[in-house]
Amino acid sequence: MAMKLVRALALASLGLAIGVPVSAQNKEPVTIGAIEILTGPNNKYGLAIKNGFDLALAEVNESGGVLGGRPLVIAYEDSAGSKEQAINAARQLIGAKKVPLLLGPTLSNEMFAAGPVANQRKIPIVGTSTTANGITAIGPYVFRTSLPEADVVPVTLRTAKEKFGISKVAVMYGNDDAFTKSAYDVMKAALDKLGIEILATETFGSKDTDFSPQLTKIKSLNPDAIVVSALVEAGSGILLGKKALGFPASVRVIGGNGLNAPKVAEIAGEAADGTLVGSPWFIDKADPANQKFVAAYKAKYGTNPDQFAAQAFDTLHIVAKAIDAAGETDPEKIRDALGGQRYQGVMGPFAFTPDRDPADTSGVVVLEMRNGGFQILK
Amino acid sequence: MTMLDDFFWTYQGVIYALGINGLLGLSIYVVLSIGQLSLGQAAFMGIGAYTSALLTLKLALPFGLVLLAAMLVPALFALVVGGPTLRLSGVYLALATIGLGEVLRIFFLNAPLTGGALGLSGIPERGGFALIFGSLALALAGLVAIGRSSIGRAMDAMREDELAASTIGVDLPVYKLAALTVSAMLAGLAGALNAHVSSFIGPNDYGFDAAVTILSFALLGGIASPFGPVLGAALLTILPEALRPLHDFRLVVNGLVIVVAVLFMPRGLLAWRMPRIGARID
Amino acid sequence: MLAQQLVNGIISGAIYALFALGFTLMFGVLRVINLTYGLYFSAGALIALLAVQRLSWPLYAAIPAAILASGTLALFLDHMLLAPLRRARAPELASLMVTLGATLVLYSLLASPLALGTEIRRFPPGVIGGAAIEFLSVRISLTQILILATTLAAVLALTGLMQNTRLGLAVRAIAENAAVAQLMGIDQARHLHFVSFLSGALAATAGILIGLNFNAIQPYMGETMMLKGFAVIILGGLGNIRGALIAGLFLGVLETLTAGYIASSLKDATGFVLLVLTLWWRPTGLFGRATEGRA
Numbered sequence: 015m016a017m018k019l020v021r022a023l024a025l026a027s028l029g030l031a032i033g034v035p036v037s038a039q040n041k042e043p044v045t046i047g048a049i050e051i052l053t054g055p056n057n058k059y060g061l062a063i064k065n066g067f068d069l070a071l072a073e074v075n076e077s078g079g080v081l082g083g084r085p086l087v088i089a090y091e092d093s094a095g096s097k098e099q100a101i102n103a104a105r106q107l108i109g110a111k112k113v114p115l116l117l118g119p120t121l122s123n124e125m126f127a128a129g130p131v132a133n134q135r136k137i138p139i140v141g142t143s144t145t146a147n148g149i150t151a152i153g154p155y156v157f158r159t160s161l162p163e164a165d166v167v168p169v170t171l172r173t174a175k176e177k178f179g180i181s182k183v184a185v186m187y188g189n190d191d192a193f194t195k196s197a198y199d200v201m202k203a204a205l206d207k208l209g210i211e212i213l214a215t216e217t218f219g220s221k222d223t224d225f226s227p228q229l230t231k232i233k234s235l236n237p238d239a240i241v242v243s244a245l246v247e248a249g250s251g252i253l254l255g256k257k258a259l260g261f262p263a264s265v266r267v268i269g270g271n272g273l274n275a276p277k278v279a280e281i282a283g284e285a286a287d288g289t290l291v292g293s294p295w296f297i298d299k300a301d302p303a304n305q306k307f308v309a310a311y312k313a314k315y316g317t318n319p320d321q322f323a324a325q326a327f328d329t330l331h332i333v334a335k336a337i338d339a340a341g342e343t344d345p346e347k348i349r350d351a352l353g354g355q356r357y358q359g360v361m362g363p364f365a366f367t368p369d370r371d372p373a374d375t376s377g378v379v380v381l382e383m384r385n386g387g388f389q390i391l392k
Numbered sequence: 393m394t395m396l397d398d399f400f401w402t403y404q405g406v407i408y409a410l411g412i413n414g415l416l417g418l419s420i421y422v423v424l425s426i427g428q429l430s431l432g433q434a435a436f437m438g439i440g441a442y443t444s445a446l447l448t449l450k451l452a453l454p455f456g457l458v459l460l461a462a463m464l465v466p467a468l469f470a471l472v473v474g475g476p477t478l479r480l481s482g483v484y485l486a487l488a489t490i491g492l493g494e495v496l497r498i499f500f501l502n503a504p505l506t507g508g509a510l511g512l513s514g515i516p517e518r519g520g521f522a523l524i525f526g527s528l529a530l531a532l533a534g535l536v537a538i539g540r541s542s543i544g545r546a547m548d549a550m551r552e553d554e555l556a557a558s559t560i561g562v563d564l565p566v567y568k569l570a571a572l573t574v575s576a577m578l579a580g581l582a583g584a585l586n587a588h589v590s591s592f593i594g595p596n597d598y599g600f601d602a603a604v605t606i607l608s609f610a611l612l613g614g615i616a617s618p619f620g621p622v623l624g625a626a627l628l629t630i631l632p633e634a635l636r637p638l639h640d641f642r643l644v645v646n647g648l649v650i651v652v653a654v655l656f657m658p659r660g661l662l663a664w665r666m667p668r669i670g671a672r673i674d
Numbered sequence: 675m676l677a678q679q680l681v682n683g684i685i686s687g688a689i690y691a692l693f694a695l696g697f698t699l700m701f702g703v704l705r706v707i708n709l710t711y712g713l714y715f716s717a718g719a720l721i722a723l724l725a726v727q728r729l730s731w732p733l734y735a736a737i738p739a740a741i742l743a744s745g746t747l748a749l750f751l752d753h754m755l756l757a758p759l760r761r762a763r764a765p766e767l768a769s770l771m772v773t774l775g776a777t778l779v780l781y782s783l784l785a786s787p788l789a790l791g792t793e794i795r796r797f798p799p800g801v802i803g804g805a806a807i808e809f810l811s812v813r814i815s816l817t818q819i820l821i822l823a824t825t826l827a828a829v830l831a832l833t834g835l836m837q838n839t840r841l842g843l844a845v846r847a848i849a850e851n852a853a854v855a856q857l858m859g860i861d862q863a864r865h866l867h868f869v870s871f872l873s874g875a876l877a878a879t880a881g882i883l884i885g886l887n888f889n890a891i892q893p894y895m896g897e898t899m900m901l902k903g904f905a906v907i908i909l910g911g912l913g914n915i916r917g918a919l920i921a922g923l924f925l926g927v928l929e930t931l932t933a934g935y936i937a938s939s940l941k942d943a944t945g946f947v948l949l950v951l952t953l954w955w956r957p958t959g960l961f962g963r964a965t966e967g968r969a
Binding site for chain 3: 053189216217218219221223224226227228230231233234247250251254258259260281
Binding site: 600 | 755759768777
């Protein structure tokens with residue numbers, strides 16, 4: 015029975031392989047692959063990214079597609095947050111659908127698993143939301159357009175120190191998630207460099223709901239602020255717990271990228287006021303490109319975009335331009351063209367460093383949560 | 393690349409998983425076949441995976457030695473915790489092994505050596521189709537041979553009625569500890585093989601969810617013979633991939649399949665028992 | 675700080691105890707590892723939330739509705755999935771398996787975009803006030819007092835039910851020896867359904883209170899509680915109500931003190947270490963009766 019299944023699968027992929035055009039026909043679509051978390055916990059990130067891709071895709075195809083009139087198509091595969099499935103999805107897209115480029119995956123963990131697969135087959139893979147350390151070190155075909163924490167967090171902390179005279183803090187981080195742990199490493203290094211004293215370092219699990227033991231201990235140490243590396247769930251729980259224990263309002267929470275989501279205010283309400291976050295993008299950025307994007311997103315999806323959608327939006331435009339610059343759907347040429355791309359998008363000016371990370375960090379702003387929304391810190 | 397090479401590369405993940413999950417199915421079969429509901433396979437797999445990955449990454453040992461270590465270290469662990477744990481039975485044993493597994497997972501999460509939440513990445517690709525399926529075939533052959541022998545008869549006796557078995561001279565503690573150790577070795581081997589084709593391992597891969605999944609291999613396939621859990625593993629490995637086109641409904645259908653299978657076949661899909669060498673009493 | 679930490683621990687423990695009450699009943703009486711228990715916990719919170727958000731019901735109506743709905747769900751699942759297996763005298767493991775499958779199906783249904791998605795939700799602000807009492811150096815909020823009160827009330831009610839009513843007597847008889855109880859004329863099916871309903875209702879109550887206190891409601895919230903739940907019911911003894919209360923409080927306080935005074939990274943390990951040690955040295959728990967070793 016297993017052999018029958020194997021044979022059926024073989025025939026199916028044979029059919030797919032023959033179906034893909036060998037030489038560039040005039041109006042044949044160009045298909046690229048995308049691996050995102052579309053189901054299961056964390057799918058809110060994947061869906062926001064997909065929305066950003068699709069919005070940009072519509073724009074690209076309306077203005078003539080790529081390579082002289084060929085429509086661009088994205089083949090999505092769901093990783094459901096599992097790294098095995100991310101690997102299988104990468105193999106499917108590269109081996110069966112023969113895509114010349116991959117977008118995603120959503121989480122850094124998944125990129126560590128799927129990135130080497132794409133790299134081994136010399137297919138460029140572009141992460142739009144992976145911010146842990148060491149992503150682009152996986153190999154020369156791994157790119158990322160998301161600003162790593164290492165570029166954002168020091169800005170936030172330095173601003174907090176200068177503006178509020180913060181000299182001693184407590185740190186909390188989720189120790190069971192690669193992203194929050196990696197962001198913590200960055201925070202610790204930045205705090206040390208700025209000469210800010212770390213009074214205590216407490217950990218928690220990403221699924222925890224009760225932070226009172228850690229917060230009670232922190233409260234007794236009287237820090238100027240609490241630096242938190244967490245995703246939305248735990249982060250808002252910490253904010254609520256902090257309020258419930260009666261911390262003075264002057265003790266702010268300074269967060270990493272995980273807290274950079276409007277959902278935090280939705281869950282924590284008033285308790286979120288005063289939270290500081292560094293962000294490479296901000297919904298109220300005044301420039302016309304951004305405002306156009308926000309309006310288009312709202313019109314199409316009925317909700318406000320977040321930074322995941324914004325980063326995905328810019329990335330797809332960059333990728334489309336790279337395909338045009340390459341002149342054909344050859345992965346090697348696309349990769350070379352990608353490295354040299356310059357783009358002015360909703361995130362601001364964009365270029366890759368020689369190590370395939372974002373080069374421009376001038377767009378980073380420090381935001382403060384006030385009355386349910388982020389505003390630029392004044 | 394030829395068409396077949398391409399096909400193999402595309403589905404490599406699933407193909408290897410069939411073999412590795414088969415090994416895990418055998419690992420839990422060993423303990424279930426003597427009536428012990430020990431759920432430590434995921435933890436042993438983790439020990440094997442981390443041991444092998446660390447040896448390859450830090451000491452660059454040859455793969456053969458690495459595999460050996462990946463089987464011996466979990467076996468050692470099994471010998472140490474086996475004593476007090478195997479005095480328990482039924483649901484208590486299950487919970488104890490789950491508890492131990494979680495303690496281990498938290499250790500992996502916090503020890504600097506194991507990389508914490510970031511796990512170990514950049515594990516070079518070692519082993520492959522021949523090694524994975526060769527090991528599975530060997531293990532299967534070994535367990536079939538044991539099952540048909542007098543040891544197999546003793547195991548059956550233990551599963552049916554422990555008290556009666558001990559009165560006819562089956563040395564319970566020895567069998568239980570031996571089974572746990574063999575189970576640990578198989579799981580450790582599976583962990584090492586898996587680590588070296590996944591390039592990246594993390595602590596959350598070896599917790600409660602993994603333990604329950606491994607249990608489901610055996611329960612779906614049936615534990616009347618070693619082939620049952622291997623079949624169960626194969627089906628449960630292929631199912632999520634085959635259901636890919638269903639997108640959102642994948643997990644729902646996956647669960648439904650399990651529910652329906654159990655309701656209509658509570659003894660598993662493969663209820664066939666192996667004939668034993670020697671006298672038949674029925 | 676110690677006083678506040680003790681309070682933290684007691685509240686946390688009360689939540690564990692409340693969760694464990696239904697769990698220990700299900701385990702102790704039905705004798706099955708029912709993985710769907712965590713689902714009733716999540717379902718209770720989600721149903722109450724939906725009633726408040728979408729139907730605009732007031733809280734005092736939404737809560738009982740959610741509790742009843744969850745209990746009914748538990749009863750329904752028991753009837754559909756576990757009762758047939760009991761009738762067929764299927765091996766113990768089959769029940770485990772079928773609840774596993776049901777868990778997969780139901781969690782993904784709950785979490786699918788059709789139903790609720792995996793978004794975290796909260797009760798609308800102001801639905802329950804943030805008022806708190808402060809005395810000495812300790813701060814307790816209204817919701818936390820509510821949790822404590824509900825747990826104690828549940829324990830008293832349940833103990834009363836089990837010790838002083840015929841229903842309770844029948845249930846205890848079934849737990850002691852199902853075959854003999856059947857011979858004595860006790861209708862197993864009906865009583866087991868009742869226990870399922872009660873367990874589901876208790877789980878839902880715990881879920882709603884936690885939803886109110888921590889404001890983080892998502893479909894998978896029952897999963898993580900289950901593992902801690904195992905530790906509590908083993909420590910307290912399977913089927914032992916008083917044991918569940920004491921063990922729950924004990925675990926809550928121990929965890930909090932470990933996190934506050936030793937290392938927060940060890941907080942989760944506390945429960946599991948306790949579980950393993952209990953099983954190694956006194957498997958029937960602090961209050962369980964030794965029922966093993968009948969020849």
